[in-house]
Amino acid sequence: MLIDRERLLEEEAQRLAPYAQKARDTRGRQHPEPESPYRTPYQKDRDRILHTTAFRRLEYKTQVFPNWAGDYYRTRLTHTLEVVQVARSIARALGLNEDLTEAIALSHDLGHPPFGHTGEKVLNGLMQGHGGFEHNAQALRILTELEVRYPSFQGLNLTYEVLEGIATHEAAYDTGFKAEYPGKGTLEAQVVDLSDAIAYAAHDLDDGLRSGLLRPEELTEVPFLQELAQEEGLDLSRLTELSRRILVRQLLGFLITAAIEAIHQEVERAGVRSAEEVRRHSQRLARLTPEAEQAHQELKGFLRERFYRHPEVLRERRKAEIVLEQLFHTYTRYPEILPKEVQARIPKGGLERAVCDYIAGMTDRYALEAYRKLFP
Template identity: 85%
Template structure:
C-alpha cells in the first residue's frame, strides 16, 4: 500500500488534535513550487534543513564545552538532536504535528555563531551600529537568504509555519520576520521552545558532571535533584557513572512528563480548539507546571553559578572574545583578504553585515585557525 502526500495529509487531519497545525492548512511558501508526491510540506522542509551547510557546521560549534574539550560533550549539533527528540516526545503525546515540530527543532539553532552564546553576545556588540546580531534572526536570514541551493530563489523556500517557529523561539517575533498578525506561534513552536530549555538544563548538568567542573555532592543543593536521587536510591556524595546516567534520565523524564501534562491542562482549561486560537491566545500555552517551573529555575540558577561562571568556562569565553573581536576588526579594516564570495556580498549587504555573516557561519575550530593565520 502506498501513502502519497494526499493520503498523508488526510491521515494528519483525522489523527491530530484539533489545536495542531495541519500541513494541509499551511500558508505555503514564498515562491510557488511543486510539492513532493510522498512527503507533506513539513516533511520536505525538515529534509531541506538536514541537508544545509549550516546544519552540518553545528557539529563543531560550542554548546558549553568546545568541541576539542572531548569527544563526549554536547556540541550544538547533538544538542539540536536532543531538542528534536524531546520535542517529538511531547508533540506525539499532545497530538501535535511531529513533522512540523521536528523541522522547527532541527533549525532552531542554525543561526548560532561559533563559541555559543558568548559568540552571539560579542557579535551583537560589534554590530550595534549596524543592526545588531541575534541568533534567531540569523537563522531566518540563513534559511531565506544565505543558503543558496536552488536556481529559482535564495534560501530554502520553507513554509510559513516553519519560519514562524524559528522566529518565535525565545521571543515574540525575531527581527526580520513579518507575521500575518501578532501572536504566540503554533503550539508545535512553543513545544520546541520549552523542549530547548528542558534539554539544555539536563544535558549541561550531565556535561558539567562528566567534566569534573561540577562535583556530585554539590547537587544536593538543588531540591529537585536531591528528591530524584532519593527516589532512585542514589547517594550524591558517591555518585557513580551509572548513577549519573540514571539521575539525568530521571530528570529528563520528570520535566518531559510535567511539560506534557501541564500543557494539556492549559489547552483544555482554556478550551483552545484550533491552531489559530493557539496563535491568538494572549499567553503561551506550552509550559511546565508551577512546581516544575520553580524546580527548573532553581536548577538553572545552580548551573549559572557553578558551571557557566566556572573559571575554566570563563577562560574559553575570553578566548572567544579575543578571536571574534580580532577577526571582525581585521576583516572590516582589510576586506580584500576576505574570500571572494564574501567580498561579492559587500555591495548588497554592506561591509559589516557581510563580515558578520561570514563570522557567524564559522565553526569554533575554523575561527581559531583563521585567527592563528592572522595573529601567529
C-alpha cells in the same frame, strides 16, 4: 501499498488534535513550487534543513564546552538532536504535528555563531549601529537568503510555519525581525521552545558532572535534585557514572511528563480549537507544571553559578571573545582578504553585515584557524 502525499495529508488531519497545525492548512511558501508526491510540506522542509551546510556545521559549534574539549560533551548538533527527541515526545503525546515540530527543532539553532552564546554576545556588540546580531534572526537569514541551493530563489523556500517557529522563539531578545510573524506561534513552535530549555538543563548538568567542573556533592544545593536522587536510591556524595546517567534520565523524564501534563491543562483551560486560536491566545500555552517550573528554575540558577561561571568555562569564553573581536576588526579593515563570495555580498547588505555573516557561519575550529593565519 503506495502512500502518496494526499493520503498522508488526509491521515494527518484525522489523527491530529484540533489545535495542531495541519500540513494541509499551511500558508505555503514564498516562491511557488511543486510539492513532493510522497512527502507532506513539513516533511519536505525537515529534509531540506538536514542537508544544509549550516546544519552540518553545528557539529563543530560550542554548546558549553568547545568541540576540542572532549569527544563526549554536547556540541550544538547533539544539543539540537536532543531537543528534537524531547519535542517529538511531547508533540506525540499532545496530538501535535511531529513533522512540523521536528523541522522547527532541527533549525532552531542554525543561526548560532562559533563559541555559543559568547559568540552571539560578541557579534551583537560589534554590530551595534549595523543592525545587531541575534541567532534567531540569523537562522532566518540562513534559511531565506544565505543557503543557496536552488537556481530560482535564495534560501530553502520553507513553509511559513517553520520560519514562524524560529521567529517566535521566546528567548529572542531582539523582536525587530518578528513583524511578519504576529502572535504566539503554533503550539508546535512553543513546544520546541520549552524542549530547548528542558534539554539544555539536563545535558548541561550531565556535561558539568562528567567534566568534573561540577562536583556531585554540590548537587545537594538543589533540593529538587536531592529529592530525585533519594527517590532513585542514589547517593549524591558518591555519584558513579551509572548513577549519574540514572539521575539525568530521571530528570528528563520528570520534566517531559510535567510539560505534557501542564500543556494539556492549559489547552483545556484556554479552549483553543485551532492552530490560529493558539496563535491569537493571550499567552503562550507551552509550560511546565508549577512544581516542575520551580525545580527547573532551581537547576538553571545552580548551573549558572556553579557551571557557566566556572573559571575554566570563563577562560574559554574570554579566548572566544578575543578571537571573534580580532577577526571582525581585521576583516572590516581589510575586506580584500575576505573570500570572493563574501565580498560579493558587501554591496547588498554592507561590509559589516557581510563580515558578520561570514564569521557567524564559522565553526569553532575554523574561527581559531582563521585567527592563527592572521596572528601567528
